[in-house]
Amino acid sequence: xxxxxxxxxxxxxxxxxxxxxxxxxxxxxxxxxxxxxxxxxxxxxxxxxxxxxxxxxxxxxxxxxxxxxxxxxxxxxxxxxxxxxxxxxxxxxxxxxxxxxxxxxxxxxxxxxxxxxxxxxxxxxxxxxxxxxxxxxxxxxxxxxxxxxxxxxxxxxxxxxxxxxxxxxxxxxxxxxxxxxxxxxxxxxxxxxxxxxxxxxxxxxxxxxxxxxxxxxxxxx
Numbered sequence: 222x223x224x225x226x227x228x229x230x231x232x233x234x235x236x237x238x239x240x241x242x243x244x245x246x247x248x249x250x251x252x253x254x255x256x257x258x259x260x261x262x263x264x265x266x267x268x269x270x271x272x273x274x275x276x277x278x279x280x281x282x283x284x285x286x287x288x289x290x291x292x293x294x295x296x297x298x299x300x301x302x303x304x305x306x307x308x309x310x311x312x313x314x315x316x317x318x319x320x321x322x323x324x325x326x327x328x329x330x331x332x333x334x335x336x337x338x339x340x341x342x343x344x345x346x347x348x349x350x351x352x353x354x355x356x357x358x359x360x361x362x363x364x365x366x367x368x369x370x371x372x373x374x375x376x377x378x379x380x381x382x383x384x385x386x387x388x389x390x391x392x393x394x395x396x397x398x399x400x401x402x403x404x405x406x407x408x409x410x411x412x413x414x415x416x417x418x419x420x421x422x423x424x425x426x427x428x429x430x431x432x433x434x435x436x437x438x439x440x441x442x
Contacts, residue, residue: 225435227380229318230353230370230402232388233329233336234270235410237315238343240305244269247298248276254293255286269411270390272330274359295332302335303342308409310427310441312343317436319348324379326351326370328386328396330363350377363396371400387430391416405433 234240245265252259259265260280268276273294277287318325326349329336333354340352353370355361367386375381386397389410394417397404406417408425417423424430427441 224383226323226385227383228324228326228371228374228385229434230326230328230367230384230386231315232270232386232390232393232410233327233331233339233354234305235389235412236308236387236393236407237311237327238305238307238339240302241266241269241411243298243301243304247294247301250297251290251293252280254297255290257282257290266411270330271392272355272359272362299335302331303339305339307343308427312345313441314427314431314434314436315345315348317431317441318434321436323434324351324374324377324381325349326353326374328353328363328367328370328388330355330361330366330392332357350374350379362399363392364399367396367400367402371402385421385434387424387434389417394419405430 231237245262248265248268249259273291274287277290282290327336331354336354337352340346340349351370351373353366353373355366371381371384384402386393386402386404387407388404389407390412394404403421406420406423407430408423422433424433431441
């Protein structure tokens with residue numbers, strides 16, 4: 222980590238915004254709507270961030286039932302996805318990174334149109350150079366989103382020689398490793414510390430993340 226990062230990719234749910242209340246509620250309602258049992262809240266929190274296809278399969282469903290549940294979840298979540306608030310200090314950090322000229326992109330398992338709308342809602346559209354998110358099908362993974370983000374940054378002329386992903390879960394770690402890039406873990410999200418063990422660093426606070434990313438002379442609150 223002696224050399225500076227050339228660009229930074231950010232996960233959204235659990236890294237920039239605290240979306241657990243909305244995501245778990247959408248899982249609850251989509252399962253109830255299909256007359257299926259609803260797990261305890263602690264279990265549903267595991268599914269803040271992973272692709273929906275994995276999450277419903279992990280709950281024991283398969284085939285067309287997963288497709289119906291994903292469709293139901295997306296319809297329900299579409300009414301609440303702008304509600305999550307950013308974690309304290311994240312907006313200021315992103316503004317500081319942008320002011321220092323560091324290329325920024327999202328790399329989220331949230332659908333791309335939702336990611337774009339959420340970033341705009343937070344007033345960060347001019348801060349991010351690229352908004353990369355998932356496509357609708359099950360073939361969209363964190364690694365494919367990362368590859369898409371880097372390709373778009375490269376097309377804009379950004380230096381993508383030393384990228385890093387900032388994320389909070391095993392999905393970010395595995396996706397970054399599959400894509401061949403480093404990952405910095407953050408402790409305020411929804412993953413467990415052991416899931417972040419192979420990160421190049423773990424930030425325990427936004428201030429620590431700012432230091433890791435080379436931010437200087439800014440106030441985070």
